[in-house]
Amino acid sequence: MTDPASDPLAALRASPDPRDPRAPALLRPWTEGEPLDGLAVVLGFPYDGGIPSRPGARFGPRAIRDALASFGTWDGERLVPAVLDLGDVALPSMNGADAHARIEEAARQVFAAGARPVFLGGDHGITGSIIRGLAAARPDVGLAVVNLDAHLDVREYDDEAHLSSGTPFRRAMETPIVDGAHVAMIGIRRFANSRYYMDFAAGEGVHLSTVEDVQAHGAVTVSRAALYRATAGADALYLSIDMDAADAAFAPGVSAPGTGGLSAREMIDVVRTVAADGRLVAADIMETSPPYDPDGRTARLAARLLLEILAARP
Numbered sequence: 001m002t003d004p005a006s007d008p009l010a011a012l013r014a015s016p017d018p019r020d021p022r023a024p025a026l027l028r029p030w031t032e033g034e035p036l037d038g039l040a041v042v043l044g045f046p047y048d049g050g051i052p053s054r055p056g057a058r059f060g061p062r063a064i065r066d067a068l069a070s071f072g073t074w075d076g077e078r079l080v081p082a083v084l085d086l087g088d089v090a091l092p093s094m095n096g097a098d099a100h101a102r103i104e105e106a107a108r109q110v111f112a113a114g115a116r117p118v119f120l121g122g123d124h125g126i127t128g129s130i131i132r133g134l135a136a137a138r139p140d141v142g143l144a145v146v147n148l149d150a151h152l153d154v155r156e157y158d159d160e161a162h163l164s165s166g167t168p169f170r171r172a173m174e175t176p177i178v179d180g181a182h183v184a185m186i187g188i189r190r191f192a193n194s195r196y197y198m199d200f201a202a203g204e205g206v207h208l209s210t211v212e213d214v215q216a217h218g219a220v221t222v223s224r225a226a227l228y229r230a231t232a233g234a235d236a237l238y239l240s241i242d243m244d245a246a247d248a249a250f251a252p253g254v255s256a257p258g259t260g261g262l263s264a265r266e267m268i269d270v271v272r273t274v275a276a277d278g279r280l281v282a283a284d285i286m287e288t289s290p291p292y293d294p295d296g297r298t299a300r301l302a303a304r305l306l307l308e309i310l311a312a313r314p
Ligand SMILES: [Mn+2]
Pocket: 124, 149, 150, 151, 153, 165, 242
């Protein structure tokens, strides 16, 4: 408690009901030098240079943190543990190669320090550099990747200066730690991917679950099947979330809003199921774009998914 004499406004600023704490209280600022080994951390990558036609996701990390204020810290069964907030990495908006090099190095340092991070974005291209950072820190790991996304994001690219939000899983599979047979994608949407890239993904052994698969079998069953496939023979798991897997009715504030996507309920069920896997070493939540999210519902769904990931951890 703050000494009332030194801070007479403390009581007025406090939560209206201290018996019902709000989720922003879970974020604890990091002090330089504090060890990260074994700790859950949050780190923001406010960069959207991979979506030059529709910028805005650079404001995602801040909006997700702010949206935590809509939630409590208790889900009825689990109390969410506190998490260290490492802040945001400073990224140049006009130099993609430099930004991605900084993202990769930041991710490498977080993994080398032994932290269990949730990264907030930012355009989805960032995920490719995060996984490269993980490969640099832990070159011997066999990584399974579950991607919750409308899109395959396996586009060909010319060079590191031309990385887009459509390239992260091609780059992930270029690292020695990710084999296509250990990648599963859930929420793939019709009319959102080309036959060329669908053939490429299938040829790499990627396990694909469409929106229709989720409709037919349920999000939990589809997620368990995807996990089973992706983690066979792997020793660590990465969950990547592109908010555009959700239908535009639930997530209008994304770089590529889509019709015919997953419901908020299905997004939550996928994330709860995957995050419960004990092999999860890291996750990301990408593509929340606040300028297209006038009532904040996309950021609130992203914040809810963040809480699901944090609550699942021991
Ligand atoms: Mn994506």
